Amino acid sequence: MTPAAPPTRRPGGRTARIRAQVLDAVRAELGEHGYDGLTMDAVAARAGVHRATVYRRWGDVGGLLADVLDAAGDDDWQPPDTASLKGDLAALNHEIQAALTAQPPIVAALIAASFRSEKADHAQRRLWEDRYARCEIIVSRAVRRGELPPRTDARRLLIAATAPLYHQLVLLRTPPDPHLPDHAARTAALAASAGAFADDQGG
């Protein structure tokens, strides 16, 4: 679920290399200074790329942030496979908690930026949608193992399992609770086994 992946390999030519340099610079500037300190000029300088290139290709800070988020989704990330629903959700939650509390706080800064920039907002929502869609395999595996009823609402279950982490860390901004990833996973798995997310329970 980590929106900001570490710098990836750099295939392709000059265009791909410039993009990688610029996006690395955006992440670094964002981690150091947050949204308020992020400027096109600082990114260009840090990346060692002409300012004109950065303006032409990304337009503004929102364009840079959106491209960082889009690049984060352009990977082969798959949710953990631990052979149990509770284990998969717990491992997923540990990844989320690690990303949200990482230093420098790039993921947290990107989420905060999504309240400021419409382009970042759209890109952040695309990324979350993509991540949650990939995570649905956690639920279909659990159904296949007979852990869950066949018509379980995967998205609702995944939201229930992961929402407490986002709520505590992003909105309530309480110190990270090391037990919460496991606890929220266990709670959601327990409710799911009891049929709380079976489709015919809507409403």
Added chain:
Amino acid sequence: MTPAAPPTRRPGGRTARIRAQVLDAVRAELGEHGYDGLTMDAVAARAGVHRATVYRRWGDVGGLLADVLDAAGDDDWQPPDTASLKGDLAALNHEIQAALTAQPPIVAALIAASFRSEKADHAQRRLWEDRYARCEIIVSRAVRRGELPPRTDARRLLIAATAPLYHQLVLLRTPPDPHLPDHAARTAALAASAGAFADDQGG
């Protein structure tokens, strides 16, 4: 759970009256223009109060937002009492969903502003802390009725019940799901009855 209460009665003298006028103006400006359009001068003009008074008393936009949030917590709000855990959580969630989707979007704008202004951040956290503390009576009533084990972790249960609404509406920004308030309440109540929030289950 509504952070921005409607304008309240105005006891007290001139100072209290000016505060009420100014905070009403902040809410109105915020609802119409969001954080980006909120200025000290517009608030002073709308409130019909001298600019100098607004600057002297609130300092900056962050000070205005913090005072709106503090004023919202200065009420006699109590969580709904429906005589069942599931009913109380559902009624609470309906209040939260209504506040987060209200037009004009004052509550949503205040949450967004808490990512921009340190003063608003602190005030928003104080308000949430106060609201969740008041909601703990939902859990103690359920324990008294024998619906829950005596040593249930009230805060964790309340977070689990309410987090999906905040996650969907504030972070994922998906359209409001009319079933979610009831569903998230029922899921949390089900897990709670199964002992998911019993204190000895930590970790």
